[in-house]
Amino acid sequence: GAVVSQHPSRVICKSGTSVKIECRSLDFQATTMFWYRQFPKQSLMLMATSNEGSKATYEQGVEKDKFLINHASLTLSTLTVTSAHPEDSSFYICSARPSGLITDTQYFGPGTRLTVL
Amino acid sequence: QKEVEQNSGPLSVPEGAIASLNCTYSDRGSQSFFWYRQYSGKSPELIMFIYSNGDKEDGRFTAQLNKASQYVSLLIRDSQPSDSATYLCACVGSSNTGKLIFGQGTTLQVKP
Numbered sequence: 001g002a003v004v005s006q007h008p009s010r011v012i013c014k015s016g017t018s019v020k021i022e023c024r025s026l027d028f029q030a031t032t033m034f035w036y037r038q039f040p041k042q043s044l045m046l047m048a049t050s051n052e053g054s055k056a057t058y059e060q061g062v063e064k065d066k067f068l069i070n071h072a073s074l075t076l077s078t079l080t081v082t083s084a085h086p087e088d089s090s091f092y093i094c095s096a097r098p099s100g101l102i103t104d105t106q107y108f109g110p111g112t113r114l115t116v117l
Numbered sequence: 118q119k120e121v122e123q124n125s126g127p128l129s130v131p132e133g134a135i136a137s138l139n140c141t142y143s144d145r146g147s148q149s150f151f152w153y154r155q156y157s158g159k160s161p162e163l164i165m166f167i168y169s170n171g172d173k174e175d176g177r178f179t180a181q182l183n184k185a186s187q188y189v190s191l192l193i194r195d196s197q198p199s200d201s202a203t204y205l206c207a208c209v210g211s212s213n214t215g216k217l218i219f220g221q222g223t224t225l226q227v228k229p
Contacts, residue, residue, distance in 0.1 A: 002163075032215055043221050044161070044205070049214070093160045097215060103166055104149050104209040106217055111160040 003027055004096050006109035013084055014117055020080045021112045023094030029074035030096035034106060035067070038091045050077045074099065084116045120144060123206050123220035131228050136193040138204050138223050143187070146211025150182055152191045153205040155222065161205055164191070196227045 003026040013019050023033055033050040048069055049057045056069035068080040077096075081088055091113050095106040121142050130136045142150075149168045153161035167173045167180040167189070179192040189208070193200055203224050207217040 034216070044219055046216060049216065091158075091160075095217075103168060104215045104217070105151065105163065105166055107163060108153075108160040 002098065002107045004094065004107050004109040006094055006112050008112060009110060010113045010115075012115045012117065015085050016083055018080055018082045019084055019114060020078055021092055021094075021114075023077045023079070023096065023109050025075045025096040025098075025107075028096070028098045030077075031074060031099045032097045033071060033077040034095045034097075035069060035077075035079050036093045036095065038093060038111075044093070047079075081114065084114070086116045089114055089116045119220070120210070120218045121206055121208060121220035123204075123223045125221050126224040127226050128223055129226045129228060130196050132196060132198060134196050134227075136196045136200065136225055136227070138191040138193070138206075138225065140189045140191075140206030140220055141187055142189065142206075142208050142218075144208070144210045144218075145184075145187060147208040148211075149209045150180070150189045151207040151217065152178075152180060152189075153207065154200075155203045155205055157202075164204075193225075196225075198227050198229050201225055201227045 005024045007022045031052050035047045036044045047062045050069045050071040052071045058064045071077040093111040095108045123140050151166045152164045155161045165180045167182045173180045177194045181190045203222040205222045206220040
């Protein structure tokens with residue numbers, strides 16, 4: 001149980017284009033999902049908290065107009081990187097927290113590796 | 118002072134030995150603590166969570182929590198080369214936002 005999928009696993013795009021990444025909880029409902037970014041040999045950096053049916057909460061320094069988050073259902077959150085540039089190239093990872101659990105356990109998706117040319 | 122601190126390592130142990138990974142946290146109100154394993158180029162994988170003082174065992178893994186000392190540890194018994202990875206300690210702070218606060222991670226190398 002507690003499986004989270006991400007699609008696509010890898011994407012290469014040209015500078016200036018937009019890229020959408022999907023995060024799905026496959027066998028549980030998740031009121032809250034989280035989006036992280038990780039650069040090589042660095043630790044996870046939380047970008048935003050995504051809540052079903054409401055606006056995402058962004059961490060300081062993360063541009064909400066550049067990284068659009070939509071959490072339209074209890075099993076799906078999407079991250080759209082708008083007008084991507086080479087410096088946006090990174091490993092994007094989502095996590096989902098099962099609804100109704102006592103603990104704040106987060107289960108991570110396999111990640112999406114974005115390369116912007 | 119970082120909120121969650123780990124020694125970055127690398128920690129090197131021979132195959133079959135016990136690996137001991139340590140973590141301290143600064144927010145005394147933290148309630149939930151997690152250990153994740155991350156292989157190079159992959160996303161984190163949950164190993165264990167603990168929220169009560171004492172030990173919690175799951176197979177070859179034992180998590181230990183000491184809230185008075187603000188200390189969490191992970192013991193890996195009979196270490197295998199496949200355990201070689203970065204181990205991330207995380208906690209949920211007293212602000213109760215549900216956000217995980219991660220340490221920098223400890224790299225473990227298990228040598229055959």
